[in-house]
Amino acid sequence: MQYLAPTTVDEAVSLLAGASGDCRILAGGTDLLVRMRSDMADPDTVVDLKRIDALKQITPEDGGWRVGAAVSGAEMGEHEGLVADWPGVVEATNLIGSTQVQGRCTMAGNLCNASPAADSVPAMVAAGAVARVVGPNGTRVVPVEEIPTAPGRTSLEKGELIDAIILPERGVRSSDAYLRFIPRTEMDIAVVGCAVSLSLDEDGTCTAARVSLGAVAPTVLLVPAAAEALIGTKMNDAALDALAAACSAAAKPIDDKRGTVDFRVHVAGVLAKRAAVIARKRAGGAA
Amino acid sequence: MALDDKQLYQTREFKVVGTRVKRPDGIDKVTGKARFGADMSAPGMLIARVLRSPHAHARIKSIDTSAAEALPGVHAVLTRADFDEITDDDFTADILDNCMAGEKALYDGHAVAAVAANSPSVAKAALKLIKVDYEVLPHVTDVDAAMAADAPVLHEGRANETVPAGMSPNVLSRYEFGHGDIEAGLAKADRVIERTYRTEATHQGYIEPHACLASMGADGQADLWCCTQGHYMVRNTCAAIMGMEQGQLRVTASEIGGGFGGKTTVFLEPVALALSKKTSRPVKMVMSRSEVLRATGPTASSSIDVRIGMTKDGQITAAFAELRYQGGAYPGSPVEFGSMSAFAPYDLENVKTVGWDVVTNRPKQAAYRAPGAPMAAYAVESAVDELAKGFGLDPLAVRLENAAREGTRASYGPTFPAIGLEATLRAAKDHPHWSAPLGENQGRGVACGFWFNFGGDTCVSLNITPDGTVTVSEGNPDIGGSRASMSMMAAEELGIPYEQVRTIVADTGSLGQNEVTDGSRVTFAVGLATIEAARAAKREMCKRAAQVWGIDEDAVEWEDGAARPAGPNAGKHPPMTIKEIAAIASNTGGPIAGHHEANPEGAGVSFATHMVDTEVDPDTGAVKILRYTVFQDAGKAVHPDYVEGQFQGGAVQGIGWALNEEYIYGDDGVLQNAGFLDYRIPVASDLPMIDTVILEIPNPGHPYGVRGVGETSIVPPLAAVANAVSEAAGVRLTQLPMSPPKVLKAVQGL
Amino acid sequence: MSKIHVTTSVNGDPTEFLCDADETLLDALRDRLGMTGSKEGCGTGDCGACSVTVDGRLVCSCLMLGAEAEGREIGTIEGMAKGDQLHPLQRKFIEHAALQCGICTPGLLVAAKSLLENNPDPTEEETRYWLAGNLCRCTGYDKIIRAVLDAAQEMREAS
Known part of the structure; x- marks a missing residue:
C-alpha cells in the first residue's frame, strides 16, 4: 500500500485521478482503518486529506457555513457559530463513535462511507446541505442525499473528492435536531436515526420543514410527506402523530443484528416526534 | 482430605486483613509498564497467524499449503497433520481439536491452519495462499434444534450412558439432582406455574485478547509466556498435546488482562509451541478481537423449563427444572453446575433438576464466572418472583420464608454449614434502596444467587530474606489484586507491616502443581496456603530463637513480628524480631523459609441478593438501570476494595447479559457480531454507581474465615434485572437478552 | 513494500x-x-x-x-507521570482500586486526563459519557468514575 499526503486540493485530485488500483481517501480514517483491519478493504493507495490546510477550516459562506472535509467532529462541536446555527447537524456528527473517534471522524467521511446508518447524514439531508465535489473536470455542488447511492457506494467519479460540506443560511426562528436509537447509551451504530429541520413564523406555525430518516432503507431517506405533516401546523399532537405515521410509512428497513423491521418502523415515528419537538423548542417555539 | 483443625476459623482481631492497602502492581499498571500477554517479545521471533473456517460445519477434504510455504518470509505452515493424535484422553483430544481442526471444521472461526512468518504482513498474506477444500455440511446452532431427532449431527458415538436411547447424537450427557416427590409437592400448592426461559450465549469479554510467545529448542526444552488464568494448566495441557514431559516445559504467566473463566484453557499455546518446534525460532501469537469472539469460549446458551408450586402464603411446595445447555462443538457445557445450583438458595422438601449437555456448531464453551449458574438462577428466580408477585407477596419475604440456612439439605446433596443467604436477604430488606419510591415506567427487581466455590491444588513458598523482609511465591496469576491479598495475609500472620512482604507469581518451574485461577479459589486456597507457609516460617524462627536463648522451642511464641519467650521463661529474654532472626540465620542453621502444599476443602459456599431499579421507555423498549445494590456474603473480606470490585464487576457483566450481550448467528451459522461494536458490553454511560453491602459470615474452613467472592456476583443479576424490567414493562419477559426490540414487542404487542 | x-x-x-x-x-x-x-x-x-x-x-x-x-x-x-511523580489520576486510580486486571487502565487514564484538560469540573454523567469509549470489563466502572472525580477535585483545589 502507498500512503500519500498531498497539501493542496489540486494535488489530491491529480493523485486520485492518476492512481491505479484501489485508491481510497483518508479523512478521519475511522471507517477506512476499520475496513482495512477487518479485511473488507485492501487499498493500493491511500490519500490523506488532513495535510490540506483548506480542508481543516470552518468558514462562513453565503450566510451559512462551509465545513472542510478534514474537520473533525470534535472541532465542529467546539465551533460556537456552527453549533448556534445547526445544532442538529453538530449533535448528529458528535454522536459518531466515542470521544476518541470524535477527534478524527469527519462529516464528509461519514457521508462518503455511504452507510445508511451514518449519524450525520440524516441531519445534513434535513439541513439541505450540499457537498462540494472537486475532480479532474472541475467543481460541482451536489445535494448530500445524492452522494450515497447504495450501502458503501457513492456517486463520486474517479478522481473526485468532497472538499467541503456547505450548510445553508439558517433563517430566523429556525433550527434542527437529530435523534437516533441505539441499544446502549453510546458506542453503537444507529438502529434508526431521524433528523428534523424546521422554521416557525411568529405565532409558532411551522412554515418549512425537512425530515430525514437513517437506517431504515439502503440510503438515508428524505421524507417529504413527514415535512408536509408539519408545515402549516402549530405542531400539535395531531400534526406530530401525522409526522410519526409518515415516517413509519416511509421506513423500509430490514431485520438484522441491530433491530427488526417492526421495531425500526415504529421507532422511526417515535424519534421523529421527539426530534421535531426539540427542533421546535430550539427554534424558539413551544417547549 | 479432612479439615485440619488448625485451618479452622478462629475469631481474631486483624491488623492488616480488612484494610485497604495499595496494590503492589499498581504503579506498573498505571504507568503502562506492566507486561501483558501481547507485550512479550524475544530476539529473532516469528509472528504466527491462524486461518479459520468460514463455515459453521464442514468436512476438511484437503489443505494445500504449498503456495504459502513458498512465500518469502514464511518459515512454517502448520495443520492438524503436524500433531500426533491423542487416543487415550478425550478431554485433551477435544482441546487439541479445538486448537486445530481435524477431519471437520465444527464452527465458524475454527482454526484449520497456522503460518509463522518474519512479519505480520507476510503471515497475513500467506494465510490467503492456503487452499482448503471444504465439503460444507448442514449445521445447527440452537440448543433445542440440536436436540431434534433430525438435527445435523456433529459427532457420532460421544453420548455417555446417562443419555436414553433414541435421542439425537448431539445430546451427550444427562444429569439429575434432587430429593422428595415433585408431583406430591405440587399437589399441595395453591398455584403452580410452568414457564420456559431462554438465554443467549455471552462472552467473558476480557479486554485483553489471547496472546503467547513460545520458544522451543532442539533439545526439546521449551519456554512459554502467555496470559492465562493458570500456567500450570497450560504446561500440563501443552505437554500432553506436544508429547513432552511436563518438567521440560516452563510456563510463565504474564499479567493477565481479564479472564472471567475464559482463560482457563488453551487456544494458541500448542500451536505456537508446534510452530516454534518446527522453525526453531521463538513464535509469538496474538488474537484479534474478532478471533476472540469467534473462536474462544463464550458461555453456553440455554433453554430451561421450570415448574414451581407455591402456597398463597409463599411456601414453595415443590420445584422442578429441566435445563438444556449447548456448550458449542464439544462436550462440557456447564449444565451440571446449572442443575446443581438452580435451587440452592431454597430449603425445599421436593426438588428435582434434570440437565442435558448438547453440542452445536458453535465455539467450544469456556468457563464464565460461576459457569452454568446465572442462567439457572435467571429461570428459577423469575418464576419465584412471578409467583410471589401473583399472590401479592413481598418477593424478599418469600425468599426469606424459603431460604436455605445452616442445616438445610441442599438440592444438590450436601447439608449446608453456616451460610450467609439470610443475612443478605435481611440486609436487603433493611436497606433504604428497598423502600425508595419508584416513578412511572420504573420497576424494582430482586434475586438471589449461589456459587459453590472451590479449593484445589495449591503451593505457596514464603522466604525470609537476610534483611528480614518477606517474599511470597504463589502459582496463580493475579487477576484482580491477589498479590496484595496474599501479602496482607502473610503480613497478618507474621505480625509485620504489609509493605515488608512482596508476593510474586512464580513460573511452573518454581512450585508444585497449582490449579487454575477458578472457582473463586485463590483468596481462599492460596490464602490458606500462604498463612500455613507463614506459620511454618514462624515455627522455624521460634526454633532459631530458642536455640539462641538455649531454651526449649515449645517455650517460644510468636507475636507482633518477633519471637518471645513464653511460659516460665517469659520476660527472661528480650524479643527477637524477624529482622534479628534473619540476620543470624546463616549461623543458626541456614536460610529460613516456609512452604505449604495442599488441596484444601472447606471453600465455603457463597450467596448473594441483588436489587435493581430499571426504567423502561414504553415507546422504544430501551431499558435504563437506575440503581443497583449488591448484598453478598464474603466471609472475611481481606481487601474490601477488591471485594467490592468483584461485586460490582460481576453485577455489571450480569447486566450486560440481561440487556444487550448475545451471540447472533445468521442462517449460514456464521457469527454476525464478532466485534465490540455489535457484541455490546456495558459502557460507562449505561450505568449508575453499583452500591455494595459486604456481609462477613466467617467461613469455618479458612483460618481467617475467607470465602471466595469472585463468581457469586454474576449469578443474581440476570434475574434481578429481568424481574425489574418485567415490573416496569408490566409484562413478564422470559428471554435474554432483553434488547429493545424484544422489550418493545412485549410492551406493545408488536 | x-x-x-x-x-x-x-x-x-x-x-x-x-x-x-x-x-x-x-x-x-x-x-x-x-x-x-x-x-x-x-x-x-x-x-x-x-x-x-x-x-x-x-x-x-x-x-x-x-x-x-x-x-x-x-x-x-x-x-503521563513525570519521573517518580505520578499524575493525580494515576494516584487516584491506585487509591480507589480503580483497576483490577489493569489492561484498560492506560487508555482510561489517557482519556480521563484529556477530559480534565477540557473540563476540570465534570459531572458524573459527563465523565461517564466522555469515557464511554473506554471499555472495562472488571470493575463495572464504579471505582473508575470515583477516582476520576476525586482526581478532578484534587486538581481543582491545587490550581
Missing part, C-alpha cells in the same frame, strides 16, 4: 521510526518503539485501550496510520 520514515514527537521526545504504509500508529508505538503501554483490545476503535493524544486531541491509535504521525506530537501513557 518500502517503509515510510516518520519523524515525530512522543511524550516530548524527538522520535523517528520506519513503518509500513498500512501500519497503525498503535502497532508503530508497540512494535517499532517498544512502547507497549498502549494496548490493543479490539483494533477497531471500540474499546479505547489504545488511547493516545495527537496534538493534544484524544484519539484511538488503532484508527490512525503510523505515517500520519509525521510532525505531530503524540502523548501516551508512558509520558
Whole structure:
C-alpha cells in the first residue's frame, strides 16, 4: 500500500485521478482503518486529506457555513457559530463513535462511507446541505442525499473528492435536531436515526420543514410527506402523530443484528416526534 | 482430605486483613509498564497467524499449503497433520481439536491452519495462499434444534450412558439432582406455574485478547509466556498435546488482562509451541478481537423449563427444572453446575433438576464466572418472583420464608454449614434502596444467587530474606489484586507491616502443581496456603530463637513480628524480631523459609441478593438501570476494595447479559457480531454507581474465615434485572437478552 | 513494500521510526518503539485501550496510520507521570482500586486526563459519557468514575 499526503486540493485530485488500483481517501480514517483491519478493504493507495490546510477550516459562506472535509467532529462541536446555527447537524456528527473517534471522524467521511446508518447524514439531508465535489473536470455542488447511492457506494467519479460540506443560511426562528436509537447509551451504530429541520413564523406555525430518516432503507431517506405533516401546523399532537405515521410509512428497513423491521418502523415515528419537538423548542417555539 | 483443625476459623482481631492497602502492581499498571500477554517479545521471533473456517460445519477434504510455504518470509505452515493424535484422553483430544481442526471444521472461526512468518504482513498474506477444500455440511446452532431427532449431527458415538436411547447424537450427557416427590409437592400448592426461559450465549469479554510467545529448542526444552488464568494448566495441557514431559516445559504467566473463566484453557499455546518446534525460532501469537469472539469460549446458551408450586402464603411446595445447555462443538457445557445450583438458595422438601449437555456448531464453551449458574438462577428466580408477585407477596419475604440456612439439605446433596443467604436477604430488606419510591415506567427487581466455590491444588513458598523482609511465591496469576491479598495475609500472620512482604507469581518451574485461577479459589486456597507457609516460617524462627536463648522451642511464641519467650521463661529474654532472626540465620542453621502444599476443602459456599431499579421507555423498549445494590456474603473480606470490585464487576457483566450481550448467528451459522461494536458490553454511560453491602459470615474452613467472592456476583443479576424490567414493562419477559426490540414487542404487542 | 520514515514527537521526545504504509500508529508505538503501554483490545476503535493524544486531541491509535504521525506530537501513557511523580489520576486510580486486571487502565487514564484538560469540573454523567469509549470489563466502572472525580477535585483545589 502507498500512503500519500498531498497539501493542496489540486494535488489530491491529480493523485486520485492518476492512481491505479484501489485508491481510497483518508479523512478521519475511522471507517477506512476499520475496513482495512477487518479485511473488507485492501487499498493500493491511500490519500490523506488532513495535510490540506483548506480542508481543516470552518468558514462562513453565503450566510451559512462551509465545513472542510478534514474537520473533525470534535472541532465542529467546539465551533460556537456552527453549533448556534445547526445544532442538529453538530449533535448528529458528535454522536459518531466515542470521544476518541470524535477527534478524527469527519462529516464528509461519514457521508462518503455511504452507510445508511451514518449519524450525520440524516441531519445534513434535513439541513439541505450540499457537498462540494472537486475532480479532474472541475467543481460541482451536489445535494448530500445524492452522494450515497447504495450501502458503501457513492456517486463520486474517479478522481473526485468532497472538499467541503456547505450548510445553508439558517433563517430566523429556525433550527434542527437529530435523534437516533441505539441499544446502549453510546458506542453503537444507529438502529434508526431521524433528523428534523424546521422554521416557525411568529405565532409558532411551522412554515418549512425537512425530515430525514437513517437506517431504515439502503440510503438515508428524505421524507417529504413527514415535512408536509408539519408545515402549516402549530405542531400539535395531531400534526406530530401525522409526522410519526409518515415516517413509519416511509421506513423500509430490514431485520438484522441491530433491530427488526417492526421495531425500526415504529421507532422511526417515535424519534421523529421527539426530534421535531426539540427542533421546535430550539427554534424558539413551544417547549 | 479432612479439615485440619488448625485451618479452622478462629475469631481474631486483624491488623492488616480488612484494610485497604495499595496494590503492589499498581504503579506498573498505571504507568503502562506492566507486561501483558501481547507485550512479550524475544530476539529473532516469528509472528504466527491462524486461518479459520468460514463455515459453521464442514468436512476438511484437503489443505494445500504449498503456495504459502513458498512465500518469502514464511518459515512454517502448520495443520492438524503436524500433531500426533491423542487416543487415550478425550478431554485433551477435544482441546487439541479445538486448537486445530481435524477431519471437520465444527464452527465458524475454527482454526484449520497456522503460518509463522518474519512479519505480520507476510503471515497475513500467506494465510490467503492456503487452499482448503471444504465439503460444507448442514449445521445447527440452537440448543433445542440440536436436540431434534433430525438435527445435523456433529459427532457420532460421544453420548455417555446417562443419555436414553433414541435421542439425537448431539445430546451427550444427562444429569439429575434432587430429593422428595415433585408431583406430591405440587399437589399441595395453591398455584403452580410452568414457564420456559431462554438465554443467549455471552462472552467473558476480557479486554485483553489471547496472546503467547513460545520458544522451543532442539533439545526439546521449551519456554512459554502467555496470559492465562493458570500456567500450570497450560504446561500440563501443552505437554500432553506436544508429547513432552511436563518438567521440560516452563510456563510463565504474564499479567493477565481479564479472564472471567475464559482463560482457563488453551487456544494458541500448542500451536505456537508446534510452530516454534518446527522453525526453531521463538513464535509469538496474538488474537484479534474478532478471533476472540469467534473462536474462544463464550458461555453456553440455554433453554430451561421450570415448574414451581407455591402456597398463597409463599411456601414453595415443590420445584422442578429441566435445563438444556449447548456448550458449542464439544462436550462440557456447564449444565451440571446449572442443575446443581438452580435451587440452592431454597430449603425445599421436593426438588428435582434434570440437565442435558448438547453440542452445536458453535465455539467450544469456556468457563464464565460461576459457569452454568446465572442462567439457572435467571429461570428459577423469575418464576419465584412471578409467583410471589401473583399472590401479592413481598418477593424478599418469600425468599426469606424459603431460604436455605445452616442445616438445610441442599438440592444438590450436601447439608449446608453456616451460610450467609439470610443475612443478605435481611440486609436487603433493611436497606433504604428497598423502600425508595419508584416513578412511572420504573420497576424494582430482586434475586438471589449461589456459587459453590472451590479449593484445589495449591503451593505457596514464603522466604525470609537476610534483611528480614518477606517474599511470597504463589502459582496463580493475579487477576484482580491477589498479590496484595496474599501479602496482607502473610503480613497478618507474621505480625509485620504489609509493605515488608512482596508476593510474586512464580513460573511452573518454581512450585508444585497449582490449579487454575477458578472457582473463586485463590483468596481462599492460596490464602490458606500462604498463612500455613507463614506459620511454618514462624515455627522455624521460634526454633532459631530458642536455640539462641538455649531454651526449649515449645517455650517460644510468636507475636507482633518477633519471637518471645513464653511460659516460665517469659520476660527472661528480650524479643527477637524477624529482622534479628534473619540476620543470624546463616549461623543458626541456614536460610529460613516456609512452604505449604495442599488441596484444601472447606471453600465455603457463597450467596448473594441483588436489587435493581430499571426504567423502561414504553415507546422504544430501551431499558435504563437506575440503581443497583449488591448484598453478598464474603466471609472475611481481606481487601474490601477488591471485594467490592468483584461485586460490582460481576453485577455489571450480569447486566450486560440481561440487556444487550448475545451471540447472533445468521442462517449460514456464521457469527454476525464478532466485534465490540455489535457484541455490546456495558459502557460507562449505561450505568449508575453499583452500591455494595459486604456481609462477613466467617467461613469455618479458612483460618481467617475467607470465602471466595469472585463468581457469586454474576449469578443474581440476570434475574434481578429481568424481574425489574418485567415490573416496569408490566409484562413478564422470559428471554435474554432483553434488547429493545424484544422489550418493545412485549410492551406493545408488536 | 518500502517503509515510510516518520519523524515525530512522543511524550516530548524527538522520535523517528520506519513503518509500513498500512501500519497503525498503535502497532508503530508497540512494535517499532517498544512502547507497549498502549494496548490493543479490539483494533477497531471500540474499546479505547489504545488511547493516545495527537496534538493534544484524544484519539484511538488503532484508527490512525503510523505515517500520519509525521510532525505531530503524540502523548501516551508512558509520558503521563513525570519521573517518580505520578499524575493525580494515576494516584487516584491506585487509591480507589480503580483497576483490577489493569489492561484498560492506560487508555482510561489517557482519556480521563484529556477530559480534565477540557473540563476540570465534570459531572458524573459527563465523565461517564466522555469515557464511554473506554471499555472495562472488571470493575463495572464504579471505582473508575470515583477516582476520576476525586482526581478532578484534587486538581481543582491545587490550581
